[in-house]
Amino acid sequence: MPFLLEIQNLRKTYKSKKALDGVSFSVKEKSCFGLLGPNGAGKSTTMKILTGVLTSDGGSINMFGKDARKNRKAILQHIGYVPQDIVLYEKLSAYDNLVFFGKCYGLDGDVLKERINDVLKQTGLSDRAKDTVKSYSGGMKRRINIAAALLHKPKLLILDEPTVGIDPQSRNHIFDMIRSLKEQGTTMIYSTHYMEEVEALCDEIAIIDNGEVVTQGTLDYLFTEYGRKAVYMESKTNFPTEKLTGIEAVHSHHQGLIIETAAPVDLMEQIIHISKEQKILLHHLEIEKPSLESVFLSLTGKTLRD
Amino acid sequence: MNNILLKEMQLMFKEKANLIYLIIMPLAFIIIFGTIFNHAEDSTITVNVTDNDHSAASKTFIAQMKKIKGFDVKLNHKDVDKQISQIKDGKLNSLIVIPKGFNDQLASGQNKAKISFYQDAAASNETASIEAILKNLSNQYRENQIVGALAKDGKTDEQIKSIMNSPVTIDSVKENSHNVDMMSQMVPGYTVMFAFYIFISVIKRFFTEKESGMISRLQSTGMNPLSYLLGMWIPHFLTIMIQCIVLIGFGHFVYGMHIGSFIGIFLLIVSLAVCGSSLGVALSFIVKNENQGIGMTQFIALGGAMLGGLWFPSNMLPKFAQAIGKFTPQYWAQQGFLDVIVRDIPVTGLWKSFAALIAFGIIGIIIALTRYKAFLRSAIE
Numbered sequence: 001m002p003f004l005l006e007i008q009n010l011r012k013t014y015k016s017k018k019a020l021d022g023v024s025f026s027v028k029e030k031s032c033f034g035l036l037g038p039n040g041a042g043k044s045t046t047m048k049i050l051t052g053v054l055t056s057d058g059g060s061i062n063m064f065g066k067d068a069r070k071n072r073k074a075i076l077q078h079i080g081y082v083p084q085d086i087v088l089y090e091k092l093s094a095y096d097n098l099v100f101f102g103k104c105y106g107l108d109g110d111v112l113k114e115r116i117n118d119v120l121k122q123t124g125l126s127d128r129a130k131d132t133v134k135s136y137s138g139g140m141k142r143r144i145n146i147a148a149a150l151l152h153k154p155k156l157l158i159l160d161e162p163t164v165g166i167d168p169q170s171r172n173h174i175f176d177m178i179r180s181l182k183e184q185g186t187t188m189i190y191s192t193h194y195m196e197e198v199e200a201l202c203d204e205i206a207i208i209d210n211g212e213v214v215t216q217g218t219l220d221y222l223f224t225e226y227g228r229k230a231v232y233m234e235s236k237t238n239f240p241t242e243k244l245t246g247i248e249a250v251h252s253h254h255q256g257l258i259i260e261t262a263a264p265v266d267l268m269e270q271i272i273h274i275s276k277e278q279k280i281l282l283h284h285l286e287i288e289k290p291s292l293e294s295v296f297l298s299l300t301g302k303t304l305r306d
Numbered sequence: 307m308n309n310i311l312l313k314e315m316q317l318m319f320k321e322k323a324n325l326i327y328l329i330i331m332p333l334a335f336i337i338i339f340g341t342i343f344n345h346a347e348d349s350t351i352t353v354n355v356t357d358n359d360h361s362a363a364s365k366t367f368i369a370q371m372k373k374i375k376g377f378d379v380k381l382n383h384k385d386v387d388k389q390i391s392q393i394k395d396g397k398l399n400s401l402i403v404i405p406k407g408f409n410d411q412l413a414s415g416q417n418k419a420k421i422s423f424y425q426d427a428a429a430s431n432e433t434a435s436i437e438a439i440l441k442n443l444s445n446q447y448r449e450n451q452i453v454g455a456l457a458k459d460g461k462t463d464e465q466i467k468s469i470m471n472s473p474v475t476i477d478s479v480k481e482n483s484h485n486v487d488m489m490s491q492m493v494p495g496y497t498v499m500f501a502f503y504i505f506i507s508v509i510k511r512f513f514t515e516k517e518s519g520m521i522s523r524l525q526s527t528g529m530n531p532l533s534y535l536l537g538m539w540i541p542h543f544l545t546i547m548i549q550c551i552v553l554i555g556f557g558h559f560v561y562g563m564h565i566g567s568f569i570g571i572f573l574l575i576v577s578l579a580v581c582g583s584s585l586g587v588a589l590s591f592i593v594k595n596e597n598q599g600i601g602m603t604q605f606i607a608l609g610g611a612m613l614g615g616l617w618f619p620s621n622m623l624p625k626f627a628q629a630i631g632k633f634t635p636q637y638w639a640q641q642g643f644l645d646v647i648v649r650d651i652p653v654t655g656l657w658k659s660f661a662a663l664i665a666f667g668i669i670g671i672i673i674a675l676t677r678y679k680a681f682l683r684s685a686i687e
Contacts, residue, residue: 051526076528103309104527
C-alpha cells in the first residue's frame with residue numbers, strides 16, 4: 001500500500017519550548033493511523049501543521065505525492081480536520097453550522113444539501129438538524145464536530161482526540177463512523193491518549209513523547225517488540241516466587257502477582273508444578289495480554305496519564 | 307467572504323445583548339432625557355422670603371417678585387436664625403429677609419433700606435438667578451428714585467421717558483430656532499455615543515472566534531484571511547448603519563426632530579459606520595483580552611462623548627477640553643449631525659465631518675491590517 005503522507009524531521013518551537021523535535025512518520029493510504037501520546041507530547045501541534053493551521057520551523061511533509069508547503073491550498077481541499085475542542089457556533093442549528101462549513105470547503109447549492117444530508121445520516125442526527133447546537137449533548141456536539149470535517153469528502157481525515165468527555169453511546173457511534181469511513185477508503189490520522197481506542201481502530205501507530213516519535217509500527221509489531229511478557233497469578237496462600245527461575249521482575253497487581261519473564265509458558269509450567277508440590281491453591285493463572293500501556297511504559301518509562 | 311458575512315449576521319441577530327445596548331439603551335436614554343429636558347420650561351426656582359416688616363413697601367416688593375416667571379415665591383414667618391442654620395446644613399438653598407423698618411427706611415429716601423439675601427454657596431446655580439432678580443428689583447427702585455427726582459426738577463413725562471430709555475437696544479434674533487430643541491442635540495448625541503459601543507460587539511466576536519478555536523479550524527479549510535477579516539467587519543458596519551437609521555428615525559418620527567438633508571444624514575451615517583466598525587476591529591487586535599477591550603470601549607465611548615460634545619454643547623467645556631475634543635471622532639460626527647439637523651447645511655458643506663470620520667476609519671483599517679497577522683498567530687498557537 002503506498003504512503004499517502006510522509007513526514008520527515010518536523011520541528012516546531014513555541015518561544016523557547018520545543019514542541020516538535022524531529023518528528024518523522026509515514027501513513028499508508030486507506031489506513032487508520034494512530035498518534036498516541038500523553039498530553040503535551042506534540043500530537044496537536046503535528047496535526048495543526050498537517051492541516052495548514054501552523055507552519056513548521058523545519059522538516060518536510062509530503063502529502064498526496066506533493067510537497068505540502070508548496071501546495072498548501074490544493075492539499076487542504078483534500079483534508080478534513082476535527083479539532084480537539086468542539087468548534088461550532090452554538091447559537092446556530094447543526095444544519096446552519098454544516099452549511100457554513102460546507103461553504104468554507106467550497107460546496108454550494110444541491111451538492112451542499114446532499115452532502116449535509118449524508119453526513120447527518122452518518123452522525124445519526126438527521127432528526128435534530130434544525131436544533132441549535134447549544135441544545136445538544138456533549139456527544140452529539142462531538143458528532144457534528146466530525147460531520148463538519150466530512151462535508152467535502154476528504155481523502156485524509158485528521159481527528160484530534162475526537163472522543164474526549166463523551167458518553168459511551170456517542171463514543172460507539174463515532175467508532176462506527178470511523179470504521180465506515182475506513183471501509184469507504186478514507187485515510188485517517190487519529191490522535192488520542194486512550195490506548196483502547198487505538199487498539200480498537202488503528203492499523204498502525206506512532207508513539208509520540210516530548211515532541212519525538214518514539215516508535216512506529218503495527219500493533220502486532222509493537223506488542224512483539226516492546227510488549228511486556230508476563231504471567232499473572234493469584235493464589236490462596238503466599239507463593240514462593242524465589243523458587244521460580246527465569247523471571248525478570250515481580251509486581252503486585254490487584255489480588256495477585258505479575259511475573260515478568262522472557263518465557264511465559266515455561267514459567268506457567270513451573271508455577272503449576274510448585275503449587276502441586278506445595279499444595280498451594282491457585283485461583284488464577286494466565287499469560288498477560290500485551291497492551292499498548294505496557295508498550296508505552298517500556299518505551300518511555302512512564303504511563304500515558306503521567 | 308459572503309459565507310462568513312452571512313454567518314456573522316445570523317449570529318448578530320441571535321445575540322439579544324446587541325439589541326439591548328445598541329438600540330434599546332440609546333432609545334431609553336433619548337426617551338428619558340428627552341422627557342425630562344423637553345419639560346425644562348416647567349421647572350421653577352423656589353424663593354423663600356421672610357417678611358419681618360409686614361408693611362405696604364414689603365408687600366409691594368414681594369408682589370413684584372411673584373410677577374416674575376419661573377420663580378415660586380414662598381412667604382414664611384419662621385425664625386430667621388433657624389433658616390440660616392438650615393442653609394449652612396444644605397437643607398435650604400436661599401432666604402430673602404425683609405427686615406423690620408424696611409418701609410420707613412425706604413420712605414426716608416436716604417438709601418438705607420436693606421434686604422438680606424442668604425444663600426448656600428454650593429447651590430450657586432440656583433441662587434445666582436435669584437440674586438440677579440434681586441439686583442434687577444433694586445435697580446427698579448433706583449430708577450423710580452431718579453424718576454421722582456427728575457419730576458421734582460420740573461421735567462415733563464415725555465422728557466423723563468426719553469431720559470430713562472437706554473441709548474442701546476438689544477435686538478435678539480434666534481437663527482434656526484425652528485430646528486433647535488433638546489432633541490436636536492440629544493438624538494444625534496446618543497446616536498453617536500452608542501455607535502461606538504459596537505466596539506464591544508466586535509471585540510466579543512473576535513475573541514470568541516479566537517478562544518473557541520474557530521479561527522484555527524477555519525485556517526484548515528484554506529480560508530483567505532482577508533476574506534475572513536472583511537466577513538467579520540462588514541456586519542458591524544451594517545449594524546451601525548441600522549442602529550443610526552433607527553435612532554435618527556425615532557427622533558424624527560416620534561419627537562418631530564428636523565432632519566435637513568437626507569443625503570447629508572445618510573452619508574454621515576455611512577462615514578460614522580466606517581469609522582466605528584474599523585476602530586472596533588483595530589481595538590480587537592490591540593487588546594489582550596475581552597475585559598481589557600470592554601474597559602477600553604467604555605473609556606473611548608464615554609470620554610469621547612464628553613469631549614466631543616455629545617452630552618452638552620462642546621462650547622460649554624473649558625478651552626483645552628474643546629481643543630482635545632476636536633481629536634475625537636465623536637466631535638466630528640456630532641458637528642456633522644448638528645450641521646444638517648440644526649443648521650440645515652447642505653451635503654456639500656459637511657465635507658469636514660465626512661473627511662474626519664473617514665480619516666479615523668482609515669487609521670482603524672491601517673491598525674487592523676498591521677495587527678491582523680499577530681492576532682491570527684495568537685489565535686492558533
